[in-house]
Amino acid sequence: MATDAICLEGVNTFYGESHALHDLSLSLRAGSVLALLGRNGAGKTTTLHSIVGFQPVRSGRIALFGEEVAALAPEDIALKGIALVPQGRRVFRSLSVRENLTVASRIPAGARFTLERIYDMFPRLKERAKQNAGSLSGGEQQMLAIARALLTNPRVMLCDEPSEGLAPRVVEDVGAALSQLKSEGLSVLLVEQNTRLALALADHVAILNTGRLAFFGTVAEATAKDDFLVQQLGVH
Numbered sequence: 298m299a300t301d302a303i304c305l306e307g308v309n310t311f312y313g314e315s316h317a318l319h320d321l322s323l324s325l326r327a328g329s330v331l332a333l334l335g336r337n338g339a340g341k342t343t344t345l346h347s348i349v350g351f352q353p354v355r356s357g358r359i360a361l362f363g364e365e366v367a368a369l370a371p372e373d374i375a376l377k378g379i380a381l382v383p384q385g386r387r388v389f390r391s392l393s394v395r396e397n398l399t400v401a402s403r404i405p406a407g408a409r410f411t412l413e414r415i416y417d418m419f420p421r422l423k424e425r426a427k428q429n430a431g432s433l434s435g436g437e438q439q440m441l442a443i444a445r446a447l448l449t450n451p452r453v454m455l456c457d458e459p460s461e462g463l464a465p466r467v468v469e470d471v472g473a474a475l476s477q478l479k480s481e482g483l484s485v486l487l488v489e490q491n492t493r494l495a496l497a498l499a500d501h502v503a504i505l506n507t508g509r510l511a512f513f514g515t516v517a518e519a520t521a522k523d524d525f526l527v528q529q530l531g532v533h
């Protein structure tokens with residue numbers, strides 16, 4: 298049986314008394330891409346933050362490669378091999394590109410992602426290594442945010458709306474970078490408003506509606522339910 302990189306079972310997350318995630322169960326199969334979709338406020342970021350421990354879960358189970366992590370502190374969850382590329386990139390604008398890459402890097406002997414490898418994958422970052430990250434374009438900052446997460450050598454990447462605010466041509470570059478991660482065998486949980494991009498990259502799709510799972514299935518199953526996608530996501 299295929300291992301799950303991430304498995305949520307009956308997760309409930311609250312902000313104070315506000316119930317944000319309702320009995321959420323979903324899984325990301327190892328080596329695959331799961332697109333997590335839903336309208337604004339559906340609970341996508343809350344799901345990612347519950348997984349990485351930024352937002353404590355009130356009940357339910359979260360397993361990373363079979364190991365329960367829901368009760369751990371965020372730094373301990375990160376050490377299990379999970380990296381979040383946050384919404385809005387959140388690069389350190391006054392640090393150089395190189396400093397952004399090395400400040401939290403984790404590169405054990407024999408690691409797949411080294412600074413050299415990252416510079417091969419993202420030549421623009423190499424060209425701009427000494428520049429302040431704040432001077433990069435939005436697309437370059439997104440690549441930097443992805444590269445920074447890769448340099449922790451994770452087993453699982455969570456990407457929160459990587460295409461947000463980017464021009465269509467740059468969205469293609471982001472798609473190509475994510476596609477490369479998939480071909481490297483990384484497990485990726487991708488939150489996107491750009492349904493087309495998400496469906497092009499993903500193996501499976503989960504759709505949230507007001508903190509509840511409205512759909513979970515393969516991309517083929519999701520696209521066969523065209524009317525349902527339009528109703529849930531407002532896309533054509």
Ligand code: ATP
Pocket residue numbers: 312315317335336337338339340341342343344
């Ligand atoms: P978006 O696409 O707009 O980023 P989302 O699907 O990621 O939306 P969340 O940000 O997870 O949705 O929000 C889920 C619900 O939780 C929403 O009702 C939101 O208002 C609420 N919420 C999110 N963050 C907080 C917070 N810090 N305090 C209180 N409520 C919050």
